[in-house]
Amino acid sequence: MLLCVETLEKHFPGTAAPVLDGVSMSLEAGEVVALTGESGSGKSTLLHIVAGLEPADGGSVRIEGAELAGMDDAGRARLRRTSIGIVFQQFNLIPSLTVAQNLAFQARLAERTEGLDLPRLAAALGLTDHLAKYPEELSGGQQQRVAIGRAIAPRPRLLMADEPTGNLDESTGKAVFDLLLGQARETGAGLLIVTHSERLAAAADRRLHLSRGKIAT
């Protein structure tokens, strides 16, 4: 089992009902799962907790059998470096680095640069002409493609994306989604993707729906 979430709880101070109220789910290697839910239902919160970016209040998250709650800050950081690739809705890139540097950045952090073929990756993402540019010189769709490239470059076992196409128009969004899907399939990673789009969710292997703090399949 790549990812196993059990009875996860999260409560933000100042809100009456818990955001996550006993969420359980799992993800196999090579599987693509779409996570849907109303705005404010806690999708991003779930993703953040799984990535170790935010602590949970109860329950457990295991990635390849390792319990997140048992790790310290440095341990979680190492896990993010080496095992997880994550793409947010926006502002993924490091503004002071070029596209090429951004693409290679996480692979170099994880020390997994052997076998990394940057020109090929860039070509697959349609970024060949933009490698020397800075993020602010790219369009939104191009920026998300760089973020995807950066996430898959170290070949993480778990890929997560939080509405990666939310800021894009429909056809661009579709292209980006297909790219993410294709890359996940190619590398054999498990992919958890948050989306509002029915059409995109339909392309996944499985769908999970988050509502009132619980997963309804």
Next chain:
Amino acid sequence: MTGAILTALMSHWFRRPFQMATLILGLALATALWSGVQAINAEARKSYGEAADALTGGGLSDLVDPSGPIPHETFIRLRRAGWLVSPVIDGWIAADRGRVRLLGVDPFTAPRNTAIGADRFEGETDIGTALIVNPATARRLTGADRPLVVDSAVAPGLALADLTVAREILGDTGYSRLILLPDQPLVRPPLNEIAPELAIEAPETAGDLARLTDSFHLNLTAFGLLSFAVGLFIVNGAVGLAFEQRRPVFRTLRALGVTSRRLVVILMLELLAFAAVAGALGIVLGYLIASALLPDVAATLRGLYGATVEGALTLSPAWWLSGLAIAAAGTGLAALGGLVQVARMPPLAPARPRAWAMVSRGTMRWQLGLACAFALTALMALGIGGGLTGGFILLGSLLMAAALALPAALSGLLHLVSRFGQGPIADWFWADTRQQLPGLSLALMALLLALAANIGVGTMVASFRDTFTGWLDQRLVSDLYVTTEDEAESSLLQGFLASRSDAVLPIWHTEGEVRGAPAEIYGVADHPVYAENWPLLAGTPDVWARIATGEGALVNEQLARRENLGPGDRLDMPGGWQAEVLGVYSDYGNPLGQVVVPLEVLVARYPNADRDDFGILAADPEGLRTALIEEFGLPESRITLQTALKAVSLQVFERTFAVTGALNILTLSVAGLAILTSLLTLSAMRLPQLAPVWALGVTRRQLARIELIRALVLAALTFLLALPVGLGLAWVLLAVINVEAFGWRLPMSIFPRDWAWLGFASLTAAGLAGLWPARQLANRPPAELVRVFSHER
């Protein structure tokens, strides 16, 4: 409506008390350093003015006898002939820490409305026998057996008395001069019929002293201006950020129907309120700084120029008002850019705090161009010369050029250094540091200026100390210095010392005008000790032998530089004779020109020369001193050991530069503060840059450490760049400014140990400044970092 808008705008500051504190502190510091320096300058200038006024009777001409005092009979003859003149006796009396000038005046004939007129003495009941002095001088005269009348309007270092009192104290030798009253009768016999020996002397103004001390005050003003500019960097940062962060508020206000003009006016009101608060605070701080520094400034002016300045501050309302005005002007200057942007902003402009911190590549190019222009100006100033003003133009352009070139230079250096970095974090570190440069460049420029000023002034002071101590060692050839009462005592003393000392060297001197400026003329005895010890800067090969045979003269460096004199030149001496210049010697710390002639020549040409001072060579100076006191009966106060003289000279020297040292440290602290505020300001805006790195698996702790290292690296690189700038500054100070201001040139010495200390200090300052934002980052809740990805900003 205005009130509601103001509340909306001001709420920003109350929600960010730190930002408000930064703004007020920066402005207050800038105002404080500026107005403190102004207070010191004003106080010193006031003292010169009073002194000159009292000594000259307020800009009136005098009658003098070039050959000596004027007898009472001459005065009577003039009065009878209708000349309206008032007699003055001018002399010195002993006082604690030296001597005090005693001015005996005749209140009934003295001109009214001057420092010595009869109206001046009305109500002073005890005037018959008393000395009228100001409080500070009174403290120095507590040992005098005279009643003292304290009057704070009397110039420092001066005692006024009735003629009879002065005559009692100084002896009845006649009048030093006669003041010519302003309203003379139209018809009166010409002077050369009544008293042909008298000459009319035009009023001596405060000009001489003012000219001499101008350079010192210019120096202080330059320092004040530098600190003010450094302080404005802080204000500019705080105001700029506040404007940027309030863009959404501006936008909302505009959407609600507030015109951009009204918005700008209200923002100006807000700034004015800050300027008033910070200005008041700064004035109080400035007063504290000025009163803390004034005693040292007074010592400097006494030591360097012989000018007397009172050690207490009295401030005029104009000073307080000008402090507030400079605070308001500074705020306006620092906020100008922001206000213009607000005035031009379209109603729906988005907030972009990051863009505010990022200055485009174009700006850097533009700064570099300006730097080149300043460098060119510096070169031109160096080539053309042009006195003290030229020197300061050179200095100012050099500093401006260096400051403006700093961002480009740092960027280049970072580019170079980044080649040595390995790994993704290092790559990101260098790239990110370079991108952060524009946001930090103002603070770094401030640091560069403060460091360069420190290195430059430090090198100058240390070079001066080096040269000065070596010179003192050589120059003070005698072991013991004594002053006798009169000639009778002098010959007794010479008899007494004949068997007890190795040599008695008369140090007789007089004063006179050489090439139109007051100068001292000294006589030296023919003794080998001079040839062995006097450091000559230039001279004919047989200079001492020729002096011994009674030929020629030596001049000090000041006079030689001013009049362009060298060995072989002929110099017109007072009394209508010429001397050949044989050599030039260095004479640090003396404001006057000096000519040294053989003793016999001095005695022959100037029979009235002061013949009271002697230098004595002795194997056991301490023992001889005791003998002089106990056996010869010479008062202790008239004997000085060479070692004591040296100690006093060095002490004067140290105090002279204590002010510069204090201002140096203040400027450096302000620069440190500028870095701290810039880093804190940036740290709030840098989350979007740091969050992705953190999300990819770099811990907050690591990020914090990297931020700290960045502050250190930038400070270190700035220090490296400040070194050559500081050395250039030192060279300008030693080889241009000093020569113009004082008349002497000092060899430049290098003190790497001082640099190491300064480097350490600046790294510590930057480290401390970086620590706070770094700690903030290490403890920042992950939720805040996560929010970067999920919220629209």
